[in-house]
Amino acid sequence: MKNPDKDTSNQKLDELEQHREHAEDARLSTNQGLLVTHTDDSLKAGPRGPTLLEDFNLREKMMHFDHERIPERVVHARGSAAHGYFQCYENFSDLTRAGLLCDPSRKTPVFVRFSTVVGFRGSADTVRDVRGFATKFYTEEGVWDLVANNMPVFFIQDGIKFPDLVHSIKPEPHHEMPQASAAHDNFWDFISLMPESMHMIMWVLSDRALPRSYSRMEGFGVHTFRFINEQGKARFVKFHWKPTRSIDSLVWDETQKIAGKDPDFNRRDLWEMIERGDYPEFELGVQIVEEEDEHKFDFDLLDPTKLIPEEDVPVKKLGKMVLNRNPDNFFAETEQVAFHPGHVVPGIDFTNDPLLQGRLFSYLDTQITRLGGPNFAEIPINRPTCPVHNNQRDGFMRQTINTGKSPYSPNNRAKGCPMLTPEGMGGYAHYMERIEGQKVRERSESFKDHYTQAAMFYRSLSDSERRHLISAGQFELGKVADPDIRTRVLEHFAHIDTELAKGVAEGVGVPVPDGEPVGKVRTSAALSMENEENRSKRSAMGCKIAAMIAEGFDDKVLKAMMNAAEKQGAVVEIVAPRLGEIKGAGGSTEKADKTFATTHSVLYDAFFMPGGDGAVKTLRSKQEAAGFFMDAYAHAKPIALAGVALDAMDRWLPGLEASPNDSGITTEHGVVLQRKGKESELADAFLEAVGEHRHWGRDHADS
Numbered sequence: 270m271k272n273p274d275k276d277t278s279n280q281k282l283d284e285l286e287q288h289r290e291h292a293e294d295a296r297l298s299t300n301q302g303l304l305v306t307h308t309d310d311s312l313k314a315g316p317r318g319p320t321l322l323e324d325f326n327l328r329e330k331m332m333h334f335d336h337e338r339i340p341e342r343v344v345h346a347r348g349s350a351a352h353g354y355f356q357c358y359e360n361f362s363d364l365t366r367a368g369l370l371c372d373p374s375r376k377t378p379v380f381v382r383f384s385t386v387v388g389f390r391g392s393a394d395t396v397r398d399v400r401g402f403a404t405k406f407y408t409e410e411g412v413w414d415l416v417a418n419n420m421p422v423f424f425i426q427d428g429i430k431f432p433d434l435v436h437s438i439k440p441e442p443h444h445e446m447p448q449a450s451a452a453h454d455n456f457w458d459f460i461s462l463m464p465e466s467m468h469m470i471m472w473v474l475s476d477r478a479l480p481r482s483y484s485r486m487e488g489f490g491v492h493t494f495r496f497i498n499e500q501g502k503a504r505f506v507k508f509h510w511k512p513t514r515s516i517d518s519l520v521w522d523e524t525q526k527i528a529g530k531d532p533d534f535n536r537r538d539l540w541e542m543i544e545r546g547d548y549p550e551f552e553l554g555v556q557i558v559e560e561e562d563e564h565k566f567d568f569d570l571l572d573p574t575k576l577i578p579e580e581d582v583p584v585k586k587l588g589k590m591v592l593n594r595n596p597d598n599f600f601a602e603t604e605q606v607a608f609h610p611g612h613v614v615p616g617i618d619f620t621n622d623p624l625l626q627g628r629l630f631s632y633l634d635t636q637i638t639r640l641g642g643p644n645f646a647e648i649p650i651n652r653p654t655c656p657v658h659n660n661q662r663d664g665f666m667r668q669t670i671n672t673g674k675s676p677y678s679p680n681n682r683a684k685g686c687p688m689l690t691p692e693g694m695g696g697y698a699h700y701m702e703r704i705e706g707q708k709v710r711e712r713s714e715s716f717k718d719h720y721t722q723a724a725m726f727y728r729s730l731s732d733s734e735r736r737h738l739i740s741a742g743q744f745e746l747g748k749v750a751d752p753d754i755r756t757r758v759l760e761h762f763a764h765i766d767t768e769l770a771k772g773v774a775e776g777v778g779v780p781v782p783d784g785e786p787v788g789k790v791r792t793s794a795a796l797s798m799e800n801e802e803n804r805s806k807r808s809a810m811g812c813k814i815a816a817m818i819a820e821g822f823d824d825k826v827l828k829a830m831m832n833a834a835e836k837q838g839a840v841v842e843i844v845a846p847r848l849g850e851i852k853g854a855g856g857s858t859e860k861a862d863k864t865f866a867t868t869h870s871v872l873y874d875a876f877f878m879p880g881g882d883g884a885v886k887t888l889r890s891k892q893e894a895a896g897f898f899m900d901a902y903a904h905a906k907p908i909a910l911a912g913v914a915l916d917a918m919d920r921w922l923p924g925l926e927a928s929p930n931d932s933g934i935t936t937e938h939g940v941v942l943q944r945k946g947k948e949s950e951l952a953d954a955f956l957e958a959v960g961e962h963r964h965w966g967r968d969h970a971d972s
């Protein structure tokens with residue numbers, strides 16, 4: 270039974286409220302609180318005269334504006350965030366003493382920032398890239414940051430290579446091109462010399478790099494961490510976030526078009542979901558490995574280029590996170606939030622993964638430049654909800670007014686305060702791992718197999734996923750001007766899988782390199798988004814349907830579909846040649862949400878055309894309507910056309926109509942057609958196709 274007193278999910282929001290400025294019914298003032306009479310003209314010596322230095326309002330306003338920008342994050346610059354809460358399912362104190370995982374009545378406030386990695390702050394959302402998934406838990410014992418990605422492995426094995434990796438993938442320094450893309454010589458030159466990156470490269474070339482929604486991707490802590498329980502027993506853990514909905518991706522052609530039509534696609538999607546109450550939810554899980562089993566795997570648990578197949582060590586679900594509130598101010602919250610993998614609470618500890626160790630230095634350090642000094646923990650979004658007392662003092666923008674005369678420890682003058690807390694009473698104590706070794710700059714032998722898991726990933730994918738991955742390889746390497754780089758990368762691909770190497774080589778004009786691919790490898794169903802479990806989680810809930818109409822549309826057919834969509838939680842937008850009220854054949858009207866000028870089928874999950882003589886006459890000759898339909902078809906999206914709308918289709922893409930069933934409905938690979946029959950039956954058949962999402966079996970689709 271939940272204890273309502275323990276609902277602290279709003280604690281962070283309440284605290285933020287003290288810092289929120291509400292301008293409703295307020296008067297304009299300077300920063301000093303002086304009320305302003307006039308702000309449209311500067312103070313001048315006569316209406317056409319010179320501006321006077323005396324104008325403090327002009328100077329203050331200009332000074333502030335001139336310094337509005339702060340450096341963007343060196344990576345993960347583009348992001349979007351949301352507030353929410355986390356609650357564990359039961360008491361997991363046998364695994365960890367972390368308070369948020371021991372008390373199921375506790376709702377811990379969270380702030381989550383999703384991001385792309387490579388692009389600048391204003392870059393498009395839908396580029397091929399890793400996605401960041403960083404969560405700040407404001408726990409009663411302090412802040413815990415789980416700074417994760419949507420892929421379970423990483424490019425490099427040691428933090429010291431991170432600056433090289435990032436320099437190689439960012440736009441080339443002489444002309445700063447290309448933006449937010451790995452498809453250039455520098456990146457692939459680096460990769461061709463870094464075989465350890467091959468597993469991650471498979472993930473980056475896969476559809477996982479093109480998420481349909483931040484709410485429909487997984488998150489992974491990547492490194493092996495430790496859980497420490499109340500008795501001090503340690504276990505290795507890998508953190509996972511599993512969305513409660515299915516994991517879904519866009520297709521490459523679509524992502525490129527979206528980047529132009531709506532560069533804020535994923536940001537808007539997250540924002541709109543929360544605004545309409547369709548809250549993104551993720552379960553936090555862990556793969557647990559007992560200390561004595563550390564060496565039971567054919568890879569090293571400390572190697573961040575490897576994953577533990579979920580079939581070998583299942584993900585134990587610990588609790589659920591719900592994102593239910595959009596930030597009030599992008600800069601104050603989303604931009605100023607500062608994550609750090611070293612922000613941990615008792616019960617969570619590190620391992621010697623050399624990538625993690627590099628991160629433990631980097632994240633604090635980078636905030637000094639980005640947020641202007643050492644006091645960033647005092648920025649409202651970064652403050653813990655529990656009290657902070659220590660002897661750190663001063664620095665730029667210090668907010669706290671520390672009282673007392675003795676900011677040092679030990680002291681007698683302040684009676685020893687602030688006091689230390691013993692481990693058993695909530696103080697953090699590092700796990701006493703036994704360490705022995707010589708000081709060396711060396712990579713462990715156990716880190717040296719770079720191809721087996723790359724092959725496992727590739728061979729675990731479905732046919733369409735593998736096809737997409739090969740096309741991605743053709744695109745990326747096709748953008749590489751130097752043929753030697755292409756050849757070197759393909760030599761690595763040949764060690765992974767012959768079909769892969771052949772497929773990519775064919776597209777980039779390089780002979781298929783000889784190379785012995787790794788032999789038979791085990792596969793892991795969890796790696797494919799087309800596995801049975803994920804497919805069964807798909808539904809129409811939250812899918813965005815474009816209903817294309819014009820004057821004279823069949824209003825009965827449209828209404829039936831809208832009713833069915835509403836029942837299943839799908840969102841319908843009306844697209845018409847113009848905004849305003851559009852009159853249907855039966856006399857009712859529908860308000861257009863978007864026009865061909867403001868939207869495109871790439872921004873929807875499914876396409877519907879209700880027909881109606883007048884409407885089809887208008888639409889069938891419209892280039893934009895044809896483009897809408899053709900892209901929805903090529904991107905394997907559910908499509909439904911009714912009545913005379915089929916005449917338009919005959920013109921756009923003839924030969925689709927097969928033999929109808931008893932209800933007059935033809936359904937093939939997600940294309941649902943009905944010349945005559947009951948409109949509710951068409952609506953049901955369409956919504957079923959929407960619930961399945963993409964229909965890869967379609968001819969010419971997802972090329």
Ligand code: HDE
Pocket residue numbers: 342343344345348382383384400401402403416417418423427428429431489490491492606607608624625627628631632633635636
């Ligand atoms: Fe990061 N990373 N990273 N990273 N990372 C940053 O921190 C870094 C790595 C991740 O929304 C930076 O505050 C190093 C792995 C996310 O604010 C920086 C290494 C994973 C975010 C930094 C890595 C991540 C960052 C840039 C290798 C997945 C966005 C600004 C040793 C487990 C957080 C900042 C947000 C951000 C360094 C590798 C995830 C420079 C040195 C592996 C989600 O400190």
